[in-house]
Amino acid sequence: MDTALLLEWTIKALLLIVILLTGFAYLTLMERKVLARIQVRIGPNRAGPYGLLQPVADGIKLLFKESIIPAKADKVIFVLAPLITVIPALAINAVLPWGRTVTVFGREVSLYVADINVALLYVMAIASIAVYGVTLAGWSSNNKYALLGGLRAAAQMISYELALGLSLLGPVLLAGSLSLVDIVESQRRMWYIVYQPLAAIIFFITSVAELNRAPFDLPEAEQELTAGYHTEYSGMKFALFYMAEYVKMITVSALFAVLFLGGYLGPFESQYPWLGPIYLLIKILVGLYVLIWLRATLPRFRYDQLMRLGWKVLFPLALFNVVVTAVFVVLLG
Amino acid sequence: MSKVLNDIKAIGKGLATTFRSMLEPPVTVQYPEQKRPVSKRYRGRHVLRRYENGLERCIGCSLCAAACPADAIFVEAAENTDEERYSPGERYAAVYEINYLRCIFCGYCEEACPTQAIVLTDQYELSFTDRRDAIYTKERLLEPVPADGKPTPQKTPPGVFVKPIPEMPDFPEWKP
Numbered sequence: 022m023d024t025a026l027l028l029e030w031t032i033k034a035l036l037l038i039v040i041l042l043t044g045f046a047y048l049t050l051m052e053r054k055v056l057a058r059i060q061v062r063i064g065p066n067r068a069g070p071y072g073l074l075q076p077v078a079d080g081i082k083l084l085f086k087e088s089i090i091p092a093k094a095d096k097v098i099f100v101l102a103p104l105i106t107v108i109p110a111l112a113i114n115a116v117l118p119w120g121r122t123v124t125v126f127g128r129e130v131s132l133y134v135a136d137i138n139v140a141l142l143y144v145m146a147i148a149s150i151a152v153y154g155v156t157l158a159g160w161s162s163n164n165k166y167a168l169l170g171g172l173r174a175a176a177q178m179i180s181y182e183l184a185l186g187l188s189l190l191g192p193v194l195l196a197g198s199l200s201l202v203d204i205v206e207s208q209r210r211m212w213y214i215v216y217q218p219l220a221a222i223i224f225f226i227t228s229v230a231e232l233n234r235a236p237f238d239l240p241e242a243e244q245e246l247t248a249g250y251h252t253e254y255s256g257m258k259f260a261l262f263y264m265a266e267y268v269k270m271i272t273v274s275a276l277f278a279v280l281f282l283g284g285y286l287g288p289f290e291s292q293y294p295w296l297g298p299i300y301l302l303i304k305i306l307v308g309l310y311v312l313i314w315l316r317a318t319l320p321r322f323r324y325d326q327l328m329r330l331g332w333k334v335l336f337p338l339a340l341f342n343v344v345v346t347a348v349f350v351v352l353l354g
Numbered sequence: 355m356s357k358v359l360n361d362i363k364a365i366g367k368g369l370a371t372t373f374r375s376m377l378e379p380p381v382t383v384q385y386p387e388q389k390r391p392v393s394k395r396y397r398g399r400h401v402l403r404r405y406e407n408g409l410e411r412c413i414g415c416s417l418c419a420a421a422c423p424a425d426a427i428f429v430e431a432a433e434n435t436d437e438e439r440y441s442p443g444e445r446y447a448a449v450y451e452i453n454y455l456r457c458i459f460c461g462y463c464e465e466a467c468p469t470q471a472i473v474l475t476d477q478y479e480l481s482f483t484d485r486r487d488a489i490y491t492k493e494r495l496l497e498p499v500p501a502d503g504k505p506t507p508q509k510t511p512p513g514v515f516v517k518p519i520p521e522m523p524d525f526p527e528w529k530p
Contacts, residue, residue, distance in 0.1 A: 059372045063382045318372040319365065 025128065033134045034115070041114055045267045046076035052267075052313050059317040086256035091163050094253065098161035103254070103261035106154030109147045110268040116140040117275050118202045120285045120297025132285075132297060133202065140201040141193060144276070145186050148231070151265065152178045155240075158262070159250035170249025173324060174233055174240030180331040181230035181237075184223055187339035191220030192280045194346045205284035214281040219342045221281040223335055228273040229315065230331065232266060236319040237327055274308030275301065392476045397459045399477040400452055402496045403470065405520070408503025410440050410496065411471035413518045414447035418463035418472050426456035427463060436515075438507040443518025450492040454480060469519055 050065065050072060057064035065072035090099055120132030137143060152175050159171015193199055195216060196207040204213075214221045230237040240249040251262045278284055282304045285297030322330070383390055392398070403411045414431030432448035440446035463472050482488050499505045 058376045058380065061375055061378050061380055063380045314369060314372060318368045 029128075029130060030134065033130075037114055037134055038111065041111060041268055041271065042264075044271055045264055046080065048267050048271060048309065049079065049263075050075050051309065052316075055310065055313045056317050059314070080260070083256055083260040088256045088258065089253070091253050093163045095161040095163075098157050099253075100258065102154050102158035102161060103258045103265070104154070105157060106151050106265040107261045107268070109150045109154075110265045110272065112147050113144050113272050114268075114275070116143055116201055117272070117279060118205055118284055119301055120290075121294050123294045132294070136200060136202045138198065138200045141189055141199040141204075145182070145189070149179075149182060151269075152182075154265070155250055158254070162250070162253040164253055167250050167252045170240045170252070174250055177233070177237065177240060177324075177327060177331070178231055180328060181227040181335070184331060184335035184339040185227040185231060187336070187343055188220045188223040188227060189280065190343045191217040191346045194343070194350050201279050201284075205279055205286065208283040208286060212281065212283040212286075217281065217342070217346065219338065220346075221277070223339050223342065224280065225277060225311075227331075227335060227339075228277070229312065230327070232269050232273060232312075234266070234270070234312065235316040236322050239321055239324050239327065242321060270309060270312055271305060274305045274312065277308050278304035392478070396476045396478075397461045397464075397474040399475055399480055400457075400463070400472055400490070400495055401475050402447075402450065402472060402492065404497050404500060404503065404506075405442070406500055406503060408499050408505060409442055409508060409515065410446060410506055411469045412447045412450065413441050413443050413469060413471070414445040414450075415468065416447075417466045417468060421462040421466035422457075423460060423462060424456040424458045426453045426458075427451070428453070436510050436512045439510045439515060440506045440508075441518070442515035442520065445518070447492065450495065452490045452495060453488060454482075454490060455485065455488045 053075070054064035054072065065075040068075040068078045090096055115134040116137060118133040118136070122129045122131045124130070155178065156171050156175040159167045159169070159174070162168070162171075192204050192213045195213060196204040198204065198207075233241050241251065242249065251259055254262060278301055284304075285301045287296060287300035290296050290300065405411060414429055416427075416429035416431065419425075419427040419429045428449065428451045429447050430449035431445045434440060434444055434446050459474065461474055464474050467473075
């Protein structure tokens with residue numbers, strides 16, 4: 022194998038992991054600060070200037086916490102479950118395009134880890150594996166509340182994955198390819214949110230439900246089911262669940278930007294390819310802000326309301342969107 | 355259908371409200387650099403007051419200990435002599451301890467005191483790291499000597515400080 026290529030992949034992958042983990046840490050701070058501002062208060066501002074060392078403090082705290090495994094819990098699965106949830110969250114980011122190609126040290130380097138021609142299928146497949154982690158966490162805790170929470174979370178995630186997958190088909194039909202790089206490139210004339218507003222809304226709502234975030238956060242709410250599937254988790258294992266949720270937040274915002282907001286496209290992007298990642302970052306920040314804004318505003322859905330929304334409203338709407346888009350694509354060529 | 359549109363509009367109004375609340379200045383008080391002012395009759399730490407001449411007001415009657423619902427006050431009285439006078443009158447509080455692990459800061463002791471000796475002030479920063487430090491003795495509770503007074507024990511001329519309560523002005527004649 023070409024060592025330069027291997028080195029390029031390794032460096033890009035490591036850089037991506039580092040960026041994601043740092044982003045996750047500071048996303049927790051951003052969420053606390055933005056939630057605080059919406060609630061007319063200041064967020065953490067004691068650990069470091071403007072609270073910038075708060076994620077470090079949180080990380081150290083979680084590392085030092087005692088690792089408690091319940092007596093009758095299935096130890097192997099108990100320890101594996103957070104990993105099964107976190108690794109897909111990190112793996113999805115491999116296909117996100119951060120820009121086109123730039124020249125680094127006289128070598129054309131593409132600003133994404135991999136451009137596979139079935140990228141969206143890969144995304145959906147890997148995202149479905151995370152459901153296993155949640156269910157196994159609930160089951161291996163030997164706690165009836167955790168079990169129920171895990172089952173509810175799993176049912177919620179798979180119900181909304183249907184509508185999510187169907188809403189993805191809109192941009193796919195318009196671009197004619199499953200590859201995320203192709204989808205971004207074909208948005209040069211006009212962003213897909215203009216052509217596919219319904220798909221954009223459905224994608225956003227279903228991905229909020231996938232993330233188990235408010236207003237769909239019944240499985241992990243503290244007041245119901247005593248914190249659901251991660252009741253028995255403490256210390257680093259709990260931090261991994263937390264990490265999975267926040268990294269998926271970043272991923273989902275990035276996917277929304279890539280599919281509907283033109284990804285890394287923006288003014289003067291073709292002359293200066295380095296502007297690509299910056300534009301994508303701005304769009305991801307907007308998406309993250311909307312996710313936090315939703316959490317601060319909306320009350321929680323009851324579980325039956327949640328299921329009803331997923332199956333009886335979003336799924337038919339997503340199907341309808343696919344049919345209409347397909348008809349338009351065929352008619353307009 | 356219109357109900358769905360109304361619901362979506364309601365969500366939109368909610369989002370607008372939270373967005374507008376972002377633009378308000380935050381109401382956080384940065385304790386301990388800034389502190390909120392306490393109310394006028396705030397019930398904080400106790401203080402044993404003195405008269406203007408430096409004599410302690412507390413006469414060791416232990417009405418405060420009797421009134422305390424949490425049994426937090428311990429009073430042991432002793433006899434005043436003119437050579438070694440702590441308070442006007444015959445008695446003074448030789449031992450006066452308030453146990454802040456029991457005190458509920460209700461203020462009944464302040465209401466029960468006949469000489470207005472024990473009062474509750476605005477100090478609420480009372481943390482301690484050892485349970486023994488929670489028992490405040492008389493030295494910690496006593497007010498510092500006022501400007502024109504002398505510290506106790508004082509040597510006083512005989513016959514001056516006989517009554518435990520100072521001379522009060524007569525009440526105006528009660529008219530039916």
